[in-house]
Amino acid sequence: MKGMVGMAARVLRHHVPRRHLGVLITQSSSEYSISFCVPQSDWRTCQTAMEDEFYLELKEGLLEPLAIMERLAIISVVGDGMRTLRGISAKFFAALARANINIVAIAQGSSERSISVVVSNDDATTGVRVTHQMLFNTDQVD
Numbered sequence: 001m002k003g004m005v006g007m008a009a010r011v012l013r014h015h016v017p018r019r020h021l022g023v024l025i026t027q028s029s030s031e032y033s034i035s036f037c038v039p040q041s042d043w044r045t046c047q048t049a050m051e052d053e054f055y056l057e058l059k060e061g062l063l064e065p066l067a068i069m070e071r072l073a074i075i076s077v078v079g080d081g082m083r084t085l086r087g088i089s090a091k092f093f094a095a096l097a098r099a100n101i102n103i104v105a106i107a108q109g110s111s112e113r114s115i116s117v118v119v120s121n122d123d124a125t126t127g128v129r130v131t132h133q134m135l136f137n138t139d140q141v142d
Helices: 007-018 040-053 055-059 080-084 088-098 121-136
Strands: 024-027 034-037 072-078 105-108 114-120
Touching: 007 024, 007 034, 007 040, 024 105, 040 055, 072 088, 072 121, 088 114, 088 121, 114 121
Parallel strands: none
Antiparallel strands: 024 034, 072 114, 105 114
């Protein structure tokens, strides 16, 4: 995919009409890779759609085979004051690291009002709790 212009547009164009739009999308700056999260119930349909959309590129070896990761969860920190709050991402990542939670992917909103991480579904509850503890200094999650 490296240097292939328009890949994200093809992914999005293909998914929006089918309502499989990923709830989290990341693309490396060099267009080397693109990742997106979809509901667990949609992954097979999305895989087939991507294999159809990129059939020639996959067949000719221009793209690596699709990598599917299942049983993941997204944890997001969202707030208006995040833009001016120094170190919030570092604290977020450190809280997850202290809980021995591996981050699979990271995405930051362009408005700097949110940051999201993808983690194993098995770590989601603990991840939310340690994030809540880091932000609000309490273990209680309402």
